[in-house]
Amino acid sequence: MVTAELALTFPAVVxxxxxxxxxxxxxxxxxxxxxAARVAVRELARGEAANRAMGHARRVAPEGADLEVHRSGGDVTVTVTSAAPPALAFSGRDTSCSSTARLEVSDATSP
Structure with missing residues (x-):
């Protein structure tokens, strides 16, 4: 009797x-x-090379994540998007985050 009940509940528990x-x-x-979004946007705002900033962000981001950079006026925005885990793919939602920072202006006349 107990074996039959266990056989029925085991798939639900799994x-x-x-x-x-x-x-x-x-x-x-x-x-x-x-x-990852914060790392990339911070480096890009400081004026680092885009490939270096994105390389650092890719090391932090989940495997297979997509990174996008948008510049608008004096701002830079980085969006990181990652697919949901396979067991939750039925939700149809991706993990996404964006971060925005104002580009730093280097003043050559400052001491």
């Missing part, structure tokens, strides 16, 4: 555990997207 671990992974990916 499903719930998979969803919980995937949700945790999704949260970690969100934090990594935030960090």
């Amino acid at each position: 499903l719930v555990l998979t969803i919980c671990l995937s949700a945790l992974s999704w949260g970690v990916d969100q934090v990594r997207c935030v960090d």
